[in-house]
Amino acid sequence: MEQPFAEYLDDFTRRDWQTLDPEDVSAPVRIAVVGLGWFAREWALPGIARSAFTDATVVTDVDAEAVETVAAERDVHGVSPEELRAGSVADEYDAVYVATPNATHLEYVTAAAEQGKAVLCEKPLEATLDRARRLVSACRDAGVPLMVGYRMQTDPAVRRLRDLVRAGVAGDVIHVHATMSQTMLGELGSDHDQWRLDAQLSGGSAVMDLGVYPLNTIRFVLGTDPVRVSGRTRTEHEAFADVDEHAMYRLEFPGGVDAMCTVSQNAQHASRLEITGTDARLILDPAFYEREDRGFALDRGGTRIDVDFEQVHQLEEEFAYFGHQLLAEEPFSPDGDHALTDMEALDGIYESAETREPVALSGELPD
CATH class of the missing domain: 3.30.360.10 (Dihydrodipicolinate Reductase; domain 2)
Incomplete structure (x- = not known):
């Protein structure tokens, strides 16, 4: 392969954003997973587990049976959405991942921001532009970092x-x-x-x-x-x-x-x-x-x-980036x-x- 291709395609799966050695990290970022649909269960939770910089510690969903099942499978705390929003187990997580229907993102992100937790919210941000703006403002006003789940960007x-x-x-x-x-x-x-x-x-x-x-x-x-x-x-x-x-x-x-x-x-x-x-x-x-x-x-x-x-596991890459940037105290993009x-x-x-x-x-x- 001739230049100019080789210098960009060699070491294809390199993480050009990573500066921390996982072995030097004393503890991963603890994540509360909000929403236990098929994507969270089949992809996000495995991605969090595969990442050296993150660990799922709390799960919640409007489906109480799903919460009980996943909590047992993953050996994590299972709580109701009301308990999560009230901050009942806020000491058990450092960040919140929101993977609920679009029109419910705002309420969960606002609650996380009020608790001072970093947020990773799935895309699109919300069901309407106005609600998306309110979501971003909630994080900005609370001074908490907000990343949006564009997993393609870390692939x-x-x-x-x-x-x-x-x-x-x-x-x-x-x-x-x-x-x-x-x-x-x-x-x-x-x-x-x-x-x-x-x-x-x-x-x-x-x-x-x-x-x-x-x-x-x-x-x-x-x-x-x-x-x-x-x-x-x-x-x-x-x-x-x-x-x-x-x-x-x-x-x-x-x-x-x-x-x-x-x-x-x-x-x-x-x-x-x-x-x-x-x-x-x-x-x-x-x-x-x-x-x-x-x-x-x-x-x-x-x-x-x-x-x-x-090939890489896209959600492992996304959560590794999320956890890494928090631990390195570096800003997110996106x-x-x-x-x-x-x-x-x-x-x-x-x-x-x-x-x-x-x-x-x-x-x-x-x-």
Whole structure:
């Protein structure tokens, strides 16, 4: 492999953010896990356990049976949401991970902030832009650090993609294409009575639940934010009557760079990100799902290079970063302000879908 590729792709899974040696850490960051859905149980809790910088010590959920089961399985404290919000076991954790339905993030993050606990909140931040702003303000006013769960940003494949774009390996970026789809009712279970199908709890489905992945990953890789968005949504299946089933959206970035994205909750499983520049194409395929290995390829001058690398557990990387930054007393990226840019873009995509007009983004953050 010739330069300029090798220097960025050698030691592919390196943690370019890590400065602490786990053996020098006296105690990991103790985490209270709020919300015990399939993602928390199958991915987040194992990720916390695999990370050398974190340890789950408390769990809670509105489902008391789930709390009892997980507490026994993990040998941790199981408490009710009311007990957690009241701070009954606040001495048992240093940070709070919120993985509940979108519209309930604010209440749990506010409670954690009032207790002086660091927060890792799942994305999107909340069900609406206004509530997301209130969430960020709650942490800022309390002086507690807030990280948002964009697990793609700590995945080495995405970080190497960003390195190559920054180094100009693709030349000038011309356009970006991304797609993310799944048969939600099959992959996440056949029960139609779930919060992702409830607009009040989710804020939307295809755009909010899936669209945030291409949106944020493209922002991260390009190192810039969209200035205008447009979108179109449609719904066909009766189970999605309250939310968007399929969506297409366009992100306009400075310099005339466009990103075209398609997402669907009811289509053949797909996950791909492709960046096309004047000199090369950079491809992640598969790209976005935690349950599939990432594929990384470069196509330059008619020669395609598929990079073979050791896969990582995305949630282990995310929680390792979260715990490491707290222990090192270093700031987080992505933080709350970063996530608010996504919330404004998501809000703009839905507005565009209604008005059939593009929506300019202000880029303004609250005081």
